[in-house]
Amino acid sequence: MTASLVERWPGARVLGVDSSPQMIEAAQELAGERLSFEVGDVREWTAEPESVDVIVSNATLHWIPEHLELLPGFVRALKPGGWLAIQIPGNGDAPSHAILRELASTEPYAEYARDQSLRADVPGPAEYVAALSAEGCTVDAWETTYCHILQGDNAVLEWVKGTGARPVLQALPDELRAQFEAEYGARLNEAYPQQPFGTLLPFRRIFAVAQKGN
DSSP, X not given: OHHHHHHHSTTOOEXXXXXXXXXXXXXXXXXXXXXXXXXXXXXXXXOOTTOEXXXXXXXXXXXXXXXXXXXXXXXXXXXXXXXXXXXXXXXXXXXXXXXXXXXXXXXXXXXXXXXXXXXXXXXXXXXHHHHHHTTTEEEEEEEEEEEEEEOSTTHHHHHXXXXXXXXXXXXXXXXXXXXXXXXXXXXXXXXXXXXXXXXXXXXXXXXXXXXXXX
């Protein structure tokens, strides 16, 4: 997605920041004259005041419980008239996540995985409107539930293994990971039964787009 911003704004220089060295290493193959990547913690990211045209945060801020506190710093970095765009998943109450938390809190997994399964409640659209309006922005915020149609066996398990379940699976020792996946996958198959057309995964996402005042 970061690389697509270069296509969207052919005259821009784009910097992608992620806290995962593995993610940045994988992204480097896309780097070029106008696109670069670096390892960094978004909580510590800074830029000169009024030096950035656009900030895009995609599926990042929900990992940071206090992320509303970061928004004033993002707005300060924007030039007058600049834009901030945010997308976060808002499906923490979905069966995929509720089952994950419940299973990670049972033995023999709890000592390794319980804390990794817990996530703070994410802000809703109204909270983004309030926080960014207070910084002098014009804000449009909304939520959408996408109905993803997934194909293959254990489709929801394969989906969440790369997203919400990843910290839990990484925290488990090798001898327990396969066992956890089997139990988790069986319960997901009950919650999301496979249909002739595939497996339906409703997925709520929250969006906020804000323009800084001139």
